[in-house]
Amino acid sequence: MHSEVVASRSADQRDSRESRNGTPQLDAVSLAIIEQLQEDGRRPYAAIGKAVGLSEAAVRQRVQKLLDQGVMQIVAVTDPLTVGFRRQAMVGINVEGDVESVADALTAMSECEYVVMTAGSFDLMVEIVCEDDDHLLDVINKRIRALPGVRSTESFVYLKLKKQTYMWGTR
């Protein structure tokens, strides 16, 4: 017990501050806490504390801070199919003019689950979650293509989701 991270606590603490790019830097203990919560988001603080070598209260404070900072969030994730969304697609988009403003417009659409600006033959890639084919068609043809600046789109309808994990940092 308490075998984990004991060395040089002072150094670890220091780099939980902001780094130059504005994103908070995480020490090994916070990373270990995140790993615990990636396995089970409801794991008790005391159990986490035992695993990472910290008291219950300390874990609680760190978790709260990570949540406040937006470093992580603890949520239920579902299989879209079982929740009634039968059609999903990835859409690659090419833009003329300001990519960011198109991205913002997409972000505002509730059907867009995932919006990312990319390098390559697409400027944007968007994941769409819909209830059925009609819905999907409507979103792609009527809403996305209608956005000012959208030059072209290419769709990849999902046939089968093989893997979906949230294990960043657990490697």
Add this chain to the structure above:
Amino acid sequence: MHSEVVASRSADQRDSRESRNGTPQLDAVSLAIIEQLQEDGRRPYAAIGKAVGLSEAAVRQRVQKLLDQGVMQIVAVTDPLTVGFRRQAMVGINVEGDVESVADALTAMSECEYVVMTAGSFDLMVEIVCEDDDHLLDVINKRIRALPGVRSTESFVYLKLKKQTYMWGTR
């Protein structure tokens, strides 16, 4: 209070069974529970019960069942950048021969966060999460392209993640 779902409980219960396609069907109450947990994965059962019109114990039993069935999971999700993964990419893949076996091989790779079989000009799309450029290059050129059956790949390196939600069912 208790204003939510009171009508026809018998009907609701019935369709929490399996439907023809093997995926469990969810009633309105379970959906409401999931929505609560999508807002906060650690919300107490009693609070959820108050919101959906059920007792604490009933909520607890339903949540446990949803977890057991694999309908949802409660986990911590993070911003990859703050956890030390500085390069991400979407990779479109074309396959000759058995697509499924290639998909399985990709699924087994820890760097592949997301694997989906698609219709369109790619057979597979894969999201890769890496520590740096070298790591990314290695995964794409050495590991993915080396897979038997992989005919070609096209990469889309992430420049900026604009949106990432887990709000299925919360619409």
Add this chain to the structure above:
DNA sequence: CATCACTGCTGCGAAATCCGCAGGGTTCCG
């Protein structure tokens, strides 16, 4: 119609967890 199995909800007490707070140690300044 009686009965049995099954499922899901409720209520309740005991155990475990969460929460707020006071106190102590360390580091970093002026």
Add this chain to the structure above:
DNA sequence: CGGAACCCTGCGGATTTCGCAGCAGTGATG
């Protein structure tokens, strides 16, 4: 040397979780 900023620990009290017994509705069976 103070003082401020952090982060940790320990500790009660409030809250939550947990397991279980009991009950009601449904469907199948004879």
